[in-house]
Amino acid sequence: MPTVLIPPPYRGPTQGTGEVEVEGGDVLGSLEDVDRKFPGFLAQVVNEDGAVLPFVKLFKNGDQLDVAEALRTPVGGDDEIEVLAAIAGG
Amino acid sequence: MSGPSGDKLIYVDMTDQSVEIRDFPEEWKLLGGRGLSAKILLAECDPTCDALGPDNVLVMAPGVLAGTAAPTSGRLSVGGKSPLTGGIKEANTGGQPGQHLAKLGYRGIVVKGQPADADKRYAIEVNAEGVQVVAADDHKGKWNYALCMDLHGQYPKTASFITCGPAGEMQLTGASVATTDQDNRYPARHAARGGLGAVMGSKGLKYVAVDPGKASVRQAADREKFGELCKEYTKGYLAGPQMFKTGTSSVVPVANMLHTFPYKNRVEGQSPDASTLEGARINESFETRGGQMHNCMTGCIVKCSNIVHDAEGEYKTSALEFETLTLLGANCAVASWEDVADMDRLCDEVGLDTIETGGAIAVLMDAGQMEWGDADAMRKLIAEIPEGTDRGTAIGNGAVATGKFTGHHRVPEARGQAIPAWDPRPLKATGVCYCTSAMGADHTAGLIVNPGLAPDQFAWEAQKVQLLNAVCDTSGFCQFLQPSLDDIRAFFGALYGEEVTREAIHDQGWQCLEDEWEFNRKAGFTAADDKMADCLGQDAVGAEGAKVVFDVPDDIIQAVFKRMPAQEDLFTAKASG
Incomplete structure (x- = not known):
């Protein structure tokens, strides 16, 4: 099954869980799957208009997805979807 | 070949301005930066000493890999007993001096003692010919940018500087140690935390000039393997997401979402002004004003540092970081990144930790002694710190001192040091x-x-x-x-x-x-x-x-x-x- 990899900063809603198996379909469907299991997760990735938040980057099997197409990207098999957000002090 | 050899340690006694060059112990070869500073301080500094007295020891040490071809590896550690916390402190900074010291074969500068005349100022000059202490009275009281402008005229173009601003000279416990960066040679990098600028000031040390001349890159014992590592690591990093290439200021919206973008002395974890404080606004300004991302030291591949220009297109400050936007911005209810940029420049000029200073001003505001979000008043307050006013001195001494000055009990700190942006409640x-x-x-x-x-x-x-x-x-x-x-x-x-x-x-x-x-x-x-x-x-x-x-x-x-x-x-x- 496809898997969504959750970065540490986004593990509040998932209560520490870092990997969630999903049904797949496309990236948005996969993220919605995670949100059904762990409510509050999707709002960290997608805004109210359904667009990826500007500070979030999405990867499929290690390749960064284009922002405009990311949510509609097909997901299946053993695909890994990774969510990343910059964290640093400075 | 066994790798870099013949390394030295510089010992300076500021009591008589004498210099001793010692061999760097072979058994310490994998000790540099923070680890070396801790080792020296534990052995050579009385932990019960007055942090601003002659018995404190100030260490400036590049890391083990500084001066080599390893990417982004030239950081400098500044260490000593902190006058702010009363404990050991290491503050880490970028810029060029770490690379330059290492290329000259110096693994650290250990500064001890104190001049008998507290009004005298001195400098340490390090170059291929050796090391000496010289008088620097002409530079007494200078703000960091003016100081470095003058030093650029005084030393070869290849030189970099470690400097002490007026806050350090006044021995204020929120004072930083500044270092000059690569591109513009401004004193924009700071070993900021813990008041080590005050330790530098207490020793009468206004600056250190490091001129590497034509010193070459430090060579590894296994050159082929080291070269491969550098190549592979750089390639891997550049092929990755490079999460910091738009600067640490781009973290603002994530931190705000996670309730760790504190507002009004941390009574809230989110700021209503996150959208006007976030890094995207700064990066947008590059198009119309100039400014850019850059690397603060030779060989850096991260390039997280922004150069910020004002509305007229003139250089204002670098780097405007997430922590500064949080503590001098949101935590003081300031809504504009441009106002924070002004204060960042002022703190760099005076030689102050922006985290401690922002934490202190938020305490002042929480105590009702300044209006929330009053950026003009904040600018004036930071600028008055070198004048030695009671209020300016309290702010320059940090959040706990400001709590005592105002009688305000609500001071977010641990071990006497203001809490950074990352909040210990959600995290x-x-x-x-x-x-x-x-x-x-x-x-x-x-x-x-x-x-x-x-x-x-x-x-x-x-x-x-x-x-x-x-x-x-x-x-x-x-x-x-x-x-x-x-x-x-x-x-x-x-x-x-x-x-x-x-x-x-x-x-x-x-x-x-x-x-x-x-x-x-x-x-x-x-x-x-x-x-x-x-x-x-x-x-x-x-x-x-x-x-x-x-x-x-x-x-x-x-x-x-x-x-x-x-x-x-x-x-x-x-x-x-």
Whole structure:
């Protein structure tokens, strides 16, 4: 099954869980799957208009997805979807 | 060949301005930066001394890999007993001096003593011909930018500088040590935390000039392997997401979402002004005003530093960081990144830690002695600090001093140091780091941004990240390059042509933490000091229905001080700070 990899900063809603198996379909469907299991997760990735938040980057099997197409990207098999957000002090 | 050899340590006694060059001990070859500073301080500095007296020792040490071709590896550690916390302190900075010292074969400068005449100013000059202390009275009281402009005219173009602003000369305990960066040679990089600028000032040391001349890159014992490592690591980093290439200021919206973008002296975890403080606004300004991202030191591939211009297109400051936008911005209810940029420049000029200064001004505002969000008043206040006014002196001495000055009880701190942006309430494991690090509330000593972490993981994660960051700050790598212990030991091994095992690198990190804790124990710290300010255990932040305070039990906090068996992730986890 496809898997969504959750970065540490986004593990509040998932209560520490870092990997969630999903049904797949496309990236948005996969993220919605995670949100059904762990409510509050999707709002960290997608805004109210359904667009990826500007500070979030999405990867499929290690390749960064284009922002405009990311949510509609097909997901299946053993695909890994990774969510990343910059964290640093400075 | 056995790698870099013939290295030296510079000892300077400011009492008589004498210089002694000592051989760098062979057995210390894998000690640099923070680890070297801790080793020297524990052996040569009385932990009970007056931090601003002659017995304190100021260490300036590049990391082990500084001066080599390893990417983003030229960081400089500044260490000493902190006049702010009363404990040991290491503050880490970028810029060129770390690279330059290492290329000249100097693994550190150890400054002791104090001039009999407190009005005298001196400088240390380091170049290929040697080291000397010279008079610097002409530069007394100069702000950092004016000082460096003058020094650029006085020294060869190849020179870089470590400088002390007026706050350091006044021995204010929020004072920073500045270093000049690569592109514009401005004093824009700071070893900011813990008041080490005041230690530099207490020794009458206005600046250090390091001229590498034609000194070449330090060569590794196994040149081929070292070269391959540099190439592979750089290629891998550049092929990755490069999360910091738009600057640390781009973290603002994530931090705000996580309720760790504190507002009004941390009564709230989110700011209504996040959208006007975030890095995207700064980067948008590049198009119309100029300004850009750049690397602060030779060989940096992260390039997280922004150069910010004003509305007229003139240079204003660099780098405007997430922490500064938080503490001088949101935490003081300031809404505009441009106002924060002004204050960042002022703090760099005067030589002040922007975190401590922002924390102090927020306490002043919380006490009702300044209006929330009044950026004009803040600018005037920072500018009046060099004049020695009572209020300016309180701010320059940090958040706890400002709490005493105002009689205000609500001071978010740990070990006497203002809490950085990363808030210990939603990020409790980070709070455990603040309580247990010898450095106090310093996110660069241990940052864990994982709000879902289970409490039974706090102690291990806090020990792991503190150990990893201690080794990173010993290596000279920037934490933003995010090296793992496995990465660092591979570079160490190729540099000296020998295997550095996982056990050895684990030992090195643990020994650094132990040296620092031991210094603090000798300074008088006990378990009673391993705590967070009361207000953070009382005033909750977070989403409605899910508000949190810092409530980690003492047994979890104390568990961090006992060495735990290494788990696999100790060696593969990436540094962060």
